[in-house]
Amino acid sequence: MVRLTKIYTRTGDAGKTRLGDMSETVKHDARVDAYGDVDETNSSLGLARAALDGSDPLDAPLARIQNDLFDLGADLCVPESDTPPDYEPLRVTESQVDWLEGEIDQLNARLDPLNSFILPGGRDAAARLHLSRTICRRAERKVSALIAAGARINPAVLKYLNRLSDLLFVMARTANDEGRADVLWVPGKDR
Template sequence: MVRLTKIYTRTGDAGRTRLGDMSETVKHDLRVEAYGDVDETNSSLGLARAALGSGHPLDAELARVQNDLFDLGADLCVPEKDTSPDYPPLRVTPAQVDFLESVIDRLNADLEALNSFILPAGTEAAARLHVARTVCRRAERKVSALIAHGARINPDVLKYLNRLSDLLFVMARTANKDAGGDVLWVPGKDR
């Protein structure tokens, strides 16, 4: 369990921060940006959950996703190295990705097939889920860029973010299902 006794360290005052392995880097390091985007995704999900209300059928899955996103952030903040660490770092697992796929499949089975792109609109909860989806996609792009720049990253991190954005799309559709359905894009509608 993490124990936080001091909230400020003053390390960031000079534009630097510590990673999970206690190494220092600049705050604009691509790795820090990636797990910052994961944190923003998580915060967006908190707003979506508030809009859905406790007890909503999607709430339990979203609560689990929020916890898993902390695991994912912990995974990203501890760089993979050739040397054995003093303690085993927390890493995202294939089972966490499998969970997302199982929820996608279950929810998608109750939705109508799409014949158009949809607008990120509808209920407040659906709109907030779409915002979380787009922030998640940004996190996914940052992790992809981090890998392209040679960082060794647990491959399940990228898989998880990819599936999560798909799940959030399906959840947004589900949130709109009982409120009139999807808001469809009509190409060239107002020309």
């Protein structure tokens, strides 16, 4: 259980922060940048949920995703190591990725196939979900760059972010009256 008794530590005053394994790094470290984008994705999902009616069927899965994103951030902030910490680090699991896939399949089955790309917009909740999707894609790119640079990252992290961005696309369409209020791209419309 996490217990926060003091909000400020002053560690950041010199541009430093601690990772979950208590190692010190700079605030602009690529790992910190990646889980910062995960945090931003989570915050944007809070805005999307605020645009939904609490009884909207998208609210409960979004609440679960917000919790999962904290798990994912915790996973990223504790680097995998040959010398693990004295506690079992929280790691994202394949079952969390599988759950996202199930949600995608369930929601997408109700949508008409696309004949064009969709412009991010439509109803308020849909536009916010599209924004969350693009932030999630940025987080995914940052994690991918970490892996390419040789960082040891739980493979389920990248899978989760990839599936989440797909689910957010399908959720945005669902929030747009199951795709009927989607704003379609018309190539070359204003030439």
